[in-house]
Structures are given as C-alpha cells and as structure tokens.
Amino acid sequence: MTTWRVPLSDVDYGAEEESAVLRVLRSRWLSMGPEVETFEREFAAFVGVRHAIAVSSGTAALHLALLALDVGPGDEVIQPAINFVAAANMTVAVGATPVFVDIVAPNEPTIDAAEVERAVTNRTVAVVAMHYGGHPCRIHQLRAVCGRHRLALVEDACHSIGASFRTCLPRSGLQAVGSAGDIGCFSFFANKNLVAGEGGMLTTDRDEIARRLRLLRSHGMTTLSWDRHHGHATSYDVVCHGYNYRLDEIHAALGRTQLRKLRTNNEKRQQRVLRYISCLEGLQDWEIPFQSFFEHAAHHLMVVLAPSRRVRDETVERLRSTGVQTSLHYRIVTSFAAFQSCRAEPLDVSRRFAECAITLPLFPGMPLSDVDVVCKIIQNVACCGTHRSGGNRT
Numbered sequence: 001m002t003t004w005r006v007p008l009s010d011v012d013y014g015a016e017e018e019s020a021v022l023r024v025l026r027s028r029w030l031s032m033g034p035e036v037e038t039f040e041r042e043f044a045a046f047v048g049v050r051h052a053i054a055v056s057s058g059t060a061a062l063h064l065a066l067l068a069l070d071v072g073p074g075d076e077v078i079q080p081a082i083n084f085v086a087a088a089n090m091t092v093a094v095g096a097t098p099v100f101v102d103i104v105a106p107n108e109p110t111i112d113a114a115e116v117e118r119a120v121t122n123r124t125v126a127v128v129a130m131h132y133g134g135h136p137c138r139i140h141q142l143r144a145v146c147g148r149h150r151l152a153l154v155e156d157a158c159h160s161i162g163a164s165f166r167t168c169l170p171r172s173g174l175q176a177v178g179s180a181g182d183i184g185c186f187s188f189f190a191n192k193n194l195v196a197g198e199g200g201m202l203t204t205d206r207d208e209i210a211r212r213l214r215l216l217r218s219h220g221m222t223t224l225s226w227d228r229h230h231g232h233a234t235s236y237d238v239v240c241h242g243y244n245y246r247l248d249e250i251h252a253a254l255g256r257t258q259l260r261k262l263r264t265n266n267e268k269r270q271q272r273v274l275r276y277i278s279c280l281e282g283l284q285d286w287e288i289p290f291q292s293f294f295e296h297a298a299h300h301l302m303v304v305l306a307p308s309r310r311v312r313d314e315t316v317e318r319l320r321s322t323g324v325q326t327s328l329h330y331r332i333v334t335s336f337a338a339f340q341s342c343r344a345e346p347l348d349v350s351r352r353f354a355e356c357a358i359t360l361p362l363f364p365g366m367p368l369s370d371v372d373v374v375c376k377i378i379q380n381v382a383c384c385g386t387h388r389s390g391g392n393r394t
C-alpha cells in the first residue's frame with residue numbers, strides 16, 4: 001500500500017470511539033438494541049424529521065427508499081449523471097430504469113431541475129437528487145417539478161450530513177438536507193463526514209413510509225429480537241418480503257459518537273476549504289465550484305476545476321508524484337460498462353465537469369500547512385506548466 005504524504009481523507013477517531021465500542025461489547029447485546037434506537041432518535045432530532053431508520057449502508061438506504069415508494073418494473077427514476085453509482089445500481093435492483101440528466105453547471109454539479117422536467121415521461125415515478133460534495137442541490141426548483149408531475153423525491157444525502165438550505169416559507173429559516181424530500185438517505189462509510197465504517201440512515205416525516213422501511217429492513221417481520229427479549233412481544237408475523245439491512249450496535253455506538261463531533265468537524269472542513277480557496281482563487285481559468293453559496297454546506301469534498309482535461313491530468317500526475325492523493329467525483333455514470341446502454345439526456349455539462357474536476361485532500365484533522373503544500377503544487381502547474389497556449393489575458 002502506498003503511503004501518501006497527504007491522503008485524500010482520514011477519520012477522526014480517538015478515545016470516545018474506543019469507549020463506545022467497549023460499552024457495546026460489555027453490554028453483550030450486539031445488534032438492533034438500545035444504541036441503534038438512541039442513534040435513530042438523535043439522528044431524527046438532528047435532521048429535524050419524525051423518523052430516522054438505521055440500516056447497514058447508504059446503498060441499503062437507497063434500495064429501501066425506492067422499495068418503500070413502490071418503485072418497480074416499468075418505472076423510470078430520474079437522477080444526475082454525476083453521482084456515485086449506488087443510486088443507479090439500486091434503481092436497477094428494484095427493476096426500474098435509471099434516466100440520467102445533466103447538472104446545473106460545471107461550478108454547480110448538482111441535478112438541473114429544468115433538465116429533470118424535460119426528461120419526465122408518463123413512466124417517471126421518482127427523482128433521486130444528490131447534494132454534491134455536501135452542497136444542497138436546488139431543492140425548491142426540484143420540489144416544484146416533482147409537485148407538478150407527482151414524482152417522489154429521494155435525497156441522496158450521503159455527502160451532506162449537517163448541511164442545510166434556506167426555506168422559502170413566510171419566515172425563511174434553515175432546514176437540514178434529508179428533510180426536503182419524501183425520504184433522505186445517508187451513509188456512514190469510512191470516508192464520509194460521519195464515520196462508522198459501514199452504516200446508513202433513512203429519514204422521513206411520513207409515518208406510513210417509516211413503518212414500511214422498518215419492515216423491509218428486517219425480513220418483513222413485525223417484531224425485533226430486542227422486543228421479544230424484553231417481553232414486549234412473543235412472536236412475529238412476516239407481512240412483506242424484506243431484507244436483512246439492520247445496523248449493529250457497535251456501528252450505531254460509533255455513529256452516535258461521531259454525530260456529537262459532527263458540527264465541529266464540519267467547521268474544520270470549512271476552514272480548510274477556505275484556506276484552499278484563498279490560495280487558489282486567483283488562478284486564471286481555474287474554478288472552484290459552489291463558491292457563491294457555501295455557508296451552510298457540509299464540505300464533504302474539496303473540488304477544483306482545471307481549465308482543460310490536459311491540465312487536469314497533468315496536475316493530478318504532479319500531485320501524485322509528490323505524494324498527494326486525489327480522486328475524481330465522479331465519472332459520468334453512463335461511461336461505465338454496465339450503464340452504457342441506459343437512456344441519458346444530453347450530458348454536455350456533466351462531461352465538461354468530469355473532464356476538468358479534481359478532488360483534493362480534505363478531512364477535519366488535515367494540517368493547514370498540508371493545504372498549502374497541495375496549493376503550491378497546483379500553482380506551479382497552473383503558472384509554469386507547458387500547457388499554456390494563449391497569452392496572458394487582462
């Protein structure tokens with residue numbers, strides 16, 4: 001394994017996480033018990049919704065969201081072409097057809113509501129929106145389109161725990177992502193803002209949807225082992241065809257610890273993003289997405305846009321050879337072999353984004369001096385690389 005001088009991400013784990021795990025081990029109850037129940041309650045309060053349902057991953061959350069909304073064979077689900085592949089895979093898993101649409105702009109790589117409306121057919125039943133990099137998509141426009149066409153709205157909030165957007169109700173306030181659509185989906189995978197290793201959460205205000213999600217999570221069974229252990233129930237019925245997408249107590253305990261640190265850690269991410277911006281914003285022809293409205297973002301990713309694919313590739317190579325890990329979030333979903341035959345609307349903006357984007361290292365414990373190291377390398381390529389063809393513009 002390569003040891004990076006500056007890794008792309010790192011976890012903030014310490015004594016609190018260690019004692020959370022020990023607490024569970026010593027309790028001798030390992031899955032779907034008090035830690036999961038409390039985590040769900042704390043998470044629902046954090047997002048400001050009536051229900052939070054813990055599951056084994058963000059992908060399981062997306063799968064159950066589509067099932068609970070009755071999405072199935074013959075249905076179309078509109079989603080952004082720039083996204084992690086989980087939403088598309090789960091659309092196929094329920095027998096439905098993903099339809100990929102373009103993003104707003106290279107510097108705003110979230111789903112374009114106007115493109116969604118253009119892609120609606122009489123088979124469209126749902127939209128999966130993603131809050132890219134921790135930045136809320138244009139939720140109000142999207143809700144309006146979904147309302148006009150009676151489409152369900154699922155938020156893939158896996159990047160964006162802790163992010164909020166301005167409500168447009170009489171008194172405009174802040175509302176957390178995950179509470180904007182019918183169902184919100186979160187992930188606690190090892191590189192996310194809230195880390196449990198694996199794990200996920202569904203959020204919803206709809207009681208009937210929450211009831212179905214709980215059934216689908218555990219074999220369609222009407223009671224849990226925990227309830228039977230405590231004498232709250234003696235047997236169970238199976239009322240639908242469910243799965244085992246349960247979260248265990250260790251991961252829930254880790255999640256609870258990380259939830260307590262989330263505000264602070266998201267602020268630390270923002271400080272590092274601000275440092276990046278102050279170093280890089282002067283670079284001619286380079287762009288930093290979401291600059292105009294990032295106050296309430298979760299800052300999951302630090303993304304910059306190079307002026308061209310050639311400069312991007314050159315920069316990535318220069319960073320790699322100096323020990324700086326980078327990534328690309330994401331290739332266009334339809335560029336993957338398994339999705340090449342899918343219906344996609346014109347994706348010119350997505351294509352431009354995927355050609356020029358670089359994801360730079362970002363995590364709460366990242367030394368600010370490492371931000372400077374990364375920026376120096378980029379500045380060097382940008383100013384002194386061999387790529388510049390045009391003269392200086394003024």
Ligand SMILES: *Cc1c(COP(=O)(O)O)cnc(C)c1O
Nearest residue numbers: 057058059084086158187188189
């Ligand atoms: C991580 C992620 C997922 C999947 O979550 P897992 O917990 O890894 O299954 C889905 N969508 C997005 C946008 C993600 O970043």
